[in-house]
Amino acid sequence: MIIREKPKLRVGLVGSGFMGKCHANAFRSVSGLFDLPLEPITDMLADISDEVARKNAVALGFRRSTSDWKALCTDPDIDVVAVTTPNALHEPIVMAALAEGKPVYCEKPLSNTLESALRMTEAAEMSGIVTMVGFNFLRNPMIRLARKIIESGEIGEVVSFRGRHAESYMSDPNVAHSFRTDPDGGGALADIGSHIISMGRYLLGPITHVLGQSQTIHKTRPIKLGKTERSPVLVDDATHALVTFENGVLGTIEANWAAVGRTMDLSWEITGTCGAIAFSQERMNELLFCKGTTGRATSGFTRIESGPTHPPYGSFCPAPGHHLGFNDLKVIEVAELVHAISGSANTGPDFREAYEVQKVVTRIAESCKEQIKKKV
Amino acid sequence: MIIREKPKLRVGLVGSGFMGKCHANAFRSVSGLFDLPLEPITDMLADISDEVARKNAVALGFRRSTSDWKALCTDPDIDVVAVTTPNALHEPIVMAALAEGKPVYCEKPLSNTLESALRMTEAAEMSGIVTMVGFNFLRNPMIRLARKIIESGEIGEVVSFRGRHAESYMSDPNVAHSFRTDPDGGGALADIGSHIISMGRYLLGPITHVLGQSQTIHKTRPIKLGKTERSPVLVDDATHALVTFENGVLGTIEANWAAVGRTMDLSWEITGTCGAIAFSQERMNELLFCKGTTGRATSGFTRIESGPTHPPYGSFCPAPGHHLGFNDLKVIEVAELVHAISGSANTGPDFREAYEVQKVVTRIAESCKEQIKKKV
Amino acid sequence: MIIREKPKLRVGLVGSGFMGKCHANAFRSVSGLFDLPLEPITDMLADISDEVARKNAVALGFRRSTSDWKALCTDPDIDVVAVTTPNALHEPIVMAALAEGKPVYCEKPLSNTLESALRMTEAAEMSGIVTMVGFNFLRNPMIRLARKIIESGEIGEVVSFRGRHAESYMSDPNVAHSFRTDPDGGGALADIGSHIISMGRYLLGPITHVLGQSQTIHKTRPIKLGKTERSPVLVDDATHALVTFENGVLGTIEANWAAVGRTMDLSWEITGTCGAIAFSQERMNELLFCKGTTGRATSGFTRIESGPTHPPYGSFCPAPGHHLGFNDLKVIEVAELVHAISGSANTGPDFREAYEVQKVVTRIAESCKEQIKKKV
């Protein structure tokens, strides 16, 4: 007996690198894990050449492939466009999809320049099209729990934020130049600082003031992979900033891609007047929670392990402590995208939110060049 | 352009509970993550009734459904049979699939009795059919790394093993009777002790001698979910055992499903003459590794985080520290299954290995009843 | 103005090695930290020769020295005798002190044989003299807190104990024979297993039944420090035991002095029907406490840090989190000793308790030789 099928959501994906594969997997998995109104189908993949596109379409389970992203955007059988190309190429693809009235799911950062990001944001808002940007770390049930704890007032009024995203993938001076070190949109602050900024905003609201300092640790890098010739690096390897949130919370943010020993220290500690919570992506299935009352004999940080009491963990596993992984966060994001496309409220982050994150990045970068430190 | 597709592996799944959903997800995801010779298709789902089967087939992405597992086993379009029913129902399904010459992928434990497990094992071996049993925790790249470290001799000759699987899902005395507390094959030792035993065998080889003690913490439980009437519990809530491995390693094993505070403490410490390694599934993306030489100023346990240097992590993500989750382990297992069905060496655990694990479980359980402790 | 002084407690110490120095420091410090009825004075030190005794008396701050421990025991100006000699020499010294009616403070184990320990115990009890044995790890405020939590019923009825004392000081096969490997009272179980046994008894009460297995990892060692000639090792390097407490708690105990990577893993996890506590001496200023109720979104183990709410931490520091160290535990022990000598209730462990610990050690050792494991 052939069973009844759900209505389909035909996905067109542009780009099939690191995040492209991650998108493809999420679209394939999501309907077996979540009860969604639409079933995503990995339909068409566009990439740099026919050959690459065809090869990766086979590998990632797409039915069709093309080297022409415009064709993908205008194809009448494509219902949603996902964009995972290098950042500088986002805008034309996104604009083409929006012009067709298609929902757009774009990897972060939305663009390499703030102006470009604003153009996309306004185009989407003008047409009322659903958009989403891939800040997948926000999708962690532990992060949702953190926000719930903050909103509940259990830690009192929040007063401090100490955030960081530190990895080490650029710590070797022989890692070559790439889009990451392109002065137009590259650097540690833009690449990973955006994650901790988006998380700070998700948990505590808008950031209104910043003061930054940045450093370029490795002054030159090989001009490209496999070459020995070197050229100057014009972006930051690490940036630290003092920040103020709209609600008065003060804190610091660090972005560092040369942090030897750190592979994924997207971490923060949030302190309230009568409690605190702390998190690191290094242990993404744990949240530390202290419910104040200093001086009691049994107070301290409680290590909460993820489980079915932390939605949507239960969509992946009915038993606690079994762990979600990085790719599962993308699946959750795609589930939210499908709900938004189906007419539910968009839980974001949409283009506007991505633009706001990028504005903070830009202001910190500007501040790094302007301010003068006090001499001791 | 419609792209060329790979040959398919049509999957028939019997059972769609906790592990059934996990199987379905793995079969759907695997070919987008691994480069496999066959592409699994979630074809037919069998469950207890037409209605349940149809509903879950839709939810889990199967093309067909049935309430007749025999029909599934004999269906000529089914290439492999996956079994995730309650343990006591494994044998007839497995035997029917083997009779058709079809590879069988069965959840652990292989059966509720040792005799039954042996019958299945011998039937499979007689016919030379590929079998695999779902001890998915073995699939963790950190566990592979552990075995590689042991085999490399970096920790010297292994001398001690301290293993445990502790969770708390039965810690509440009002959790009702179920197949888990069925005297025929139930209990903490059989349910989760089998995981630490299989892991001990994977890392250190056969266990030859045991001595156990067990306890039933909650003497009665509600006769079934939602009832207040209670009846006696005849299985163990916790079992501890002294064990000897064939290679002379001594150690202990604990199985405990009433370990309040523990959600997934499948953990061990393995000590060698000049090093040690330690692991807990609570932090499944980490391995602790100490390379001996006591007395040096900078020695100690190094916390290794999972990454692309630990195959097959890289099939999921090219960047280190991004974390695999529980469901990813099942995907790795299914990739191994597909390779074995395609003619590669079976990396196991096959039915024989599952039978050996079950034999250790059985001998410990027998020992718990026989031995007499020394009075202090 | 010369201030009024407290009555003195003149201490005679026999032995000035590792623990001798630790005793001396504790006696010197205690009265500045605790408000005691008597002020200990480090009066006389006895050691193996006049020269050694004199040298160490200067180093450790004693007023007098002697090579004749009998003279120390009978000296009318000595109020209490502390014994930190090798174990086999305890009995004559202790007996001499008891014969003089002097309180005795003896390092663990009380003796090298159970019979000898019993003789000392009975002699002390017959005369009603205050005795104390140096199980200093019990003095940790975190351990007192653990007992308080257990007694309060906050973790329900205790059901399991998983204890261990693992260090690595004998992990190198070239560590030579010494009193530690003397078949008469030596071995890992006697040397450090006694600590985890005493702690188990302190927290959960008497152990009534045991079943052990032991191993000698390094079969030979240099006959003495600096020699290359080797002779067989006749004691255990590691012992594991199944144990039953009088109150029905089941568990395991491990003693291991060849545990590479471990410097002080005197650790345990105690599980109750609705909570759990866990501790490791590796982080002696922390106690992990989980107050059950599985399934709540914010439950888990809370890391409690030591502070003034955990007596007698406040005697050392008025601020929490500042950490006690190993030597501070000895100071607490000495404070308890002074109170007992002054007529307060003896909080122990006294000779009787030390004898009971040694009996458990002995029974486990006997069991290791007797029992036959079940063949798998």
Next chain:
Amino acid sequence: MIIREKPKLRVGLVGSGFMGKCHANAFRSVSGLFDLPLEPITDMLADISDEVARKNAVALGFRRSTSDWKALCTDPDIDVVAVTTPNALHEPIVMAALAEGKPVYCEKPLSNTLESALRMTEAAEMSGIVTMVGFNFLRNPMIRLARKIIESGEIGEVVSFRGRHAESYMSDPNVAHSFRTDPDGGGALADIGSHIISMGRYLLGPITHVLGQSQTIHKTRPIKLGKTERSPVLVDDATHALVTFENGVLGTIEANWAAVGRTMDLSWEITGTCGAIAFSQERMNELLFCKGTTGRATSGFTRIESGPTHPPYGSFCPAPGHHLGFNDLKVIEVAELVHAISGSANTGPDFREAYEVQKVVTRIAESCKEQIKKKV
């Protein structure tokens, strides 16, 4: 036989609160733990009144007491003056002691104003008298090891510093005003920020530039202990700063005394071009050390536990992993003081170093008031 005694160092202590008791204990213990050229004697204690002084002299083991600190400073039998009074009272006492040519051991901060600190520093330097200031956290063997690792070049060129001192003793808004909230020298930055600044300087050298932001979380506090009337708080509860070291290292520093959940998070992470080290006083017997080479399968942070390979740990205990505590750090400091008084090189921190720390504190505080953040 009465043994030969060492030459004495007669100590006069002014102040007997928290740190006074800590000083007294250190002076009493040190000669039994370290082999020193002089033996400190706790001779005279000065405090606010005759009664308090006498009572505390008995409690802390001093031979004499006085309410007149001037008499103490000029007493010919006092060889060294230790000062643990409230900060604003340091200068006259210190100046009086220096005028007598006596070495001075003063608690941090050296004074409540930078000018006062400079006067004391210059007075001491003019006369060539030995001075020391109580930054006892620097005395931790793990901190010495950290400096040794940095100096060895094992982590390459240092590039980043992320430092913090967070506690929670002022997190309760009902903690009353005290010297800590005195606008003249009080506040979190001055009180505990000075510790992380001194540690940063100890490990990485001078700080040349700063930019700060500060916050007063609790705007009013009870005017004094036991009162309900409240008055405004004019000092910071938390301050964050961007800092530049002379050697080009960039980083951040946080001081926070309202950090709920933190009792002693004096912590830092130092990143070099090919390695990293990290530390928290919460686990003061551990140092985390990563020796770069990203991409190896077994790299990561190694948890080093303190032991005899980390001088002067061995003065306290010959076995590793047994833990030093807070008071032991003071003992080490006093040992260094005695060596300096005996003519060895002064390992500091002396008054000059304390002044430099205070200058950084002052410049950060000034910066907090001056700078203007960039609007997002």
